[in-house]
Amino acid sequence: MSKQFASRGDLAAKKTTFTKLSDNAYAYTAEGDPNSGVIIGDDGVMVIDTTATPVMAKELIAHIRAITDKPIKYVVLTHYHAVRVLGAAAYKAEGCEQIIASRGTYEMIVERGEADMKSEIERFPRLFQAVDSIPGLTWPTLVFEKEMTLFMGQLEVKIMHVGMGHTKGDTIVWLPQQKVLFSGDLVEFEAAAYTGDAQLEEWPATLEALRAMKAEKLVPGRGPALTTPERVNEGLDYTRDFVTTLLSSARTAVDKGLSLKEAFDYTRTQMDPKFGHVFIYEHCLPFDVSRAYDEANGTKHPRIWTAERDKEMWGALQSA
Numbered sequence: 001m002s003k004q005f006a007s008r009g010d011l012a013a014k015k016t017t018f019t020k021l022s023d024n025a026y027a028y029t030a031e032g033d034p035n036s037g038v039i040i041g042d043d044g045v046m047v048i049d050t051t052a053t054p055v056m057a058k059e060l061i062a063h064i065r066a067i068t069d070k071p072i073k074y075v076v077l078t079h080y081h082a083v084r085v086l087g088a089a090a091y092k093a094e095g096c097e098q099i100i101a102s103r104g105t106y107e108m109i110v111e112r113g114e115a116d117m118k119s120e121i122e123r124f125p126r127l128f129q130a131v132d133s134i135p136g137l138t139w140p141t142l143v144f145e146k147e148m149t150l151f152m153g154q155l156e157v158k159i160m161h162v163g164m165g166h167t168k169g170d171t172i173v174w175l176p177q178q179k180v181l182f183s184g185d186l187v188e189f190e191a192a193a194y195t196g197d198a199q200l201e202e203w204p205a206t207l208e209a210l211r212a213m214k215a216e217k218l219v220p221g222r223g224p225a226l227t228t229p230e231r232v233n234e235g236l237d238y239t240r241d242f243v244t245t246l247l248s249s250a251r252t253a254v255d256k257g258l259s260l261k262e263a264f265d266y267t268r269t270q271m272d273p274k275f276g277h278v279f280i281y282e283h284c285l286p287f288d289v290s291r292a293y294d295e296a297n298g299t300k301h302p303r304i305w306t307a308e309r310d311k312e313m314w315g316a317l318q319s320a
């Protein structure tokens, strides 16, 4: 293998930043590592994406505790990926009453949560600091179908599944009074979009549904908080370009009858000039092309990644 598997060699710690976006909303960003969001309502706090482990969640909790001693009543999972959800246990001691997820996310945890946990930890060990503090899978306690509204005192909080993209269960959190949007991995900025479990065909329409909300501030799944309407549009355009270039490359490859390895090399010619420099691009691309190639071949429901499948694929694609 010419390159170390996935991101096992990525050990440089990232600096986290906790930024106030509005009267109630905060962004917890990490230089391209997974972000979280925080909403401080009248009666309690909501955390959007838990961080990867309970020990890592303590750092986010410390930021919240520097501002408020209200209970952290709600945890929202934007989707099922381990790196977003496995820190959930840390919020129990902080007053957590509900772990909220969409029906699609719940189904993905049932179907592939266990495999995903093992696969993600092996791919990128740095993202799972104190991995032994994870007690097991995170199970939602409240599952919604399309959308729900929570009033945190006077503050209206909408939790919505507006469409598929990064996964079939993608969930956003929206503050209509303040026009702040927490998008999860549906939107990325200055980082690659991981699409190994994606619904690439549906993704652009979901981004346009987000655009129609006219958010003034947006916390993406990775990358800096976008704090003006222009920056929000830039993030939506960036993500749309990434996922459409990827899928159209895979469709061209399939039309030409190329093998997966050939499709990978062809996709590079389309993607590298635009995205080769962004964070975790090399990590994501083999998984991304594998999924895009499957989807272009008609596989609607993403195949499950296991630790074994990960390594087999990596060896086939990233070797010289």
Ligand SMILES: [Zn+2]
Residues within 6 Å of the ligand: 079, 081, 166, 185, 194
């Ligand atoms: Zn994800």
